[in-house]
Amino acid sequence: MIRDLVHGFYGRVREDRTLGPIFDRVIGDHWDSHLAKLCDFWSSVMLATGRFQGRPMQAHNRIADIRPEHFGRWLALFGETAREVCPREAAALFVERATMIGRSLELGLAVSRGELPPLRRPA
Numbered sequence: 001m002i003r004d005l006v007h008g009f010y011g012r013v014r015e016d017r018t019l020g021p022i023f024d025r026v027i028g029d030h031w032d033s034h035l036a037k038l039c040d041f042w043s044s045v046m047l048a049t050g051r052f053q054g055r056p057m058q059a060h061n062r063i064a065d066i067r068p069e070h071f072g073r074w075l076a077l078f079g080e081t082a083r084e085v086c087p088r089e090a091a092a093l094f095v096e097r098a099t100m101i102g103r104s105l106e107l108g109l110a111v112s113r114g115e116l117p118p119l120r121r122p123a
């Protein structure tokens, strides 16, 4: 299910007018390894397999032209794909996790770009 979701989702991303050019530029000829990495990511998130060893915050930080509206588009395509590929409850769980992770990536990007103050930690 994870494989079908990840491959189906990035197929849509590549065809998308807004997201496609960003992904194609950054990923270039490395789609096979990107897809394998994202299958490991979702396996770790949903099944706690620990297969993913990456640094999502740093990976997104390197992409200077990601904008807040890209997160909405990303999540819309992800949700559409999840609802086609997965049973209803599983789709809802994927979307919930993606929304939470997307929100923290978006916040982290805004902080590292100086658009938001860093979160305060309790003294």
Ligand code: HEM
Pocket: 019, 022, 023, 026, 027, 037, 038, 041, 053, 054, 055, 056, 059, 060, 062, 063, 066, 067, 070, 071, 074, 075, 098, 101, 102, 103, 105
């Ligand atoms: C909204 C939720 C999102 C999730 C859950 C997510 C998840 C991920 C993960 C896990 C990786 C692999 C990171 C690593 O190599 O350590 C990744 C890479 C990447 N993401 Fe996202 N992402 C999201 C949103 C976006 C958006 C909005 C964009 C662009 C508009 C984007 C563009 C990319 C690109 C281009 C890479 C490859 C980076 C590289 O290989 O250097 N992502 N994403």
